[in-house]
Amino acid sequence: MTDWTDIGALEDIPERGARIIKTHIGCIAIFRTAENEVFAIDDACPHKGGPLSEGIVHGRSVTCPLHNMVLRLDTGLAQGADSGAVNTYATRIDGGRILLDTTQLRRERVA
């Protein structure tokens, strides 16, 4: 079961940009790609916690601004020779609004 929560307008995020939402489990980075897809992942790089929301978006990936680890926005997995992963969160766009599935956030609060 999903619990879609409106977190803002698609236009609030520039193409290939990101914004952060703060949650009880930490900051989640919401990315908009050049193709107007939206992805949500943890804002902390699995390497040394770099702010992924400040990274460079290319295709469906982001490059960490600190040491250039590349992470897939759709799977959260590190690419190339690097290993590691971040949590991903389901999103969808409805009428120009970004909806985030907050079910996962609630589960982690209980755990």
Ligand code: FES
């Ligand atoms: S903190 Fe992201 S690559 Fe090092």
